[in-house]
Amino acid sequence: MSSFLWLPGPMEGVMSPEWVRAANSLHLAERWITPFFRLSQELPRRKYFASFLEPYKPVPTVMQLMGTDPGLLAEAACIAEAEGAAGVDFNFGCPSSQVLRHGAGGGILKKPELAGMILRRTLAAVKIPVSVKIRCGWERPEELPELLAHLLAEGPAMLTFHFRCVSEGYLPLAPEERTRRFRMAAELAGERTCLILNGDFSAAEEMRSAVKQYPVGGVMAARGFLRDPGLLRRAAGEHVPPPDVLREAFFRAVIQQYPEGMPPGRAIELSIFLWGKENLCFQKLRGRREPVRLETI
């Protein structure tokens, strides 16, 4: 077993409770970082934290928080800690216009002082590790030094770095530019945090060579993990069935999580995530109204 972290990228809208339970039943991840839990004005009741975290257990789980109010986020972190989260992570990278409208997610990168303050308040409030997930800047990679200076001064336990800027969304960038940005983040971070590289990793070999190439603590894969549910275990050097076998097994495991059958819309959506558009399952399920069971597929 390697000591590097091979992390599944959080994916709001994909990681439903059923999805997560199915992934746990196949031991696809050693730890989770949840998709964002949004804090806007009031602190939600504690039971919402508990039910949000529940599907991820028994795997150690970092709860990701999103918001702009340092006090509210620190209070939320305390509840996450009390509910057994293995850590809290701040989403400072989401490019969705709905999120940016409120200045949250990637919008925080426009205010490095605020990003630092959020970390400071939370680090003072909890004992569990506090981490951040960022992009290379709001608009330009040249923003990274100032941004990291503010964040690293607070001492986050871990920092996940997606190489694109918020304004770049999911644009393809030249491989040399991706490399340049990874190198810049690794040089700036030095030994001051556990740096996790993220963005466009889809092969275990590439993940392993990244941790040799840069002084980092690990790699995170989100979409690559969807296409190959065994990716993280493969990166860790385990022998796991090939991607097509695992995709099928995972699809079946998700369906099994629905005692009354899986809503067809969700089954189609999942099939597209796993196999892309126009997959066989999609053809079979198109137009279907009845719940999907294992016998159906």
Ligand SMILES: Cc1cc2nc3c(=O)[nH]c(=O)nc-3n(C[C@H](O)[C@H](O)[C@H](O)COP(=O)(O)O)c2cc1C
């Ligand atoms: C559908 C979807 C939902 C996402 N939701 C979140 C989220 O809740 N929190 C977060 O930090 N990143 C989220 N991301 C970003 C991913 O975790 C990851 O940083 C990004 O996709 C780049 O990695 P990849 O190239 O391995 O997919 C999401 C990405 C996708 C595709």
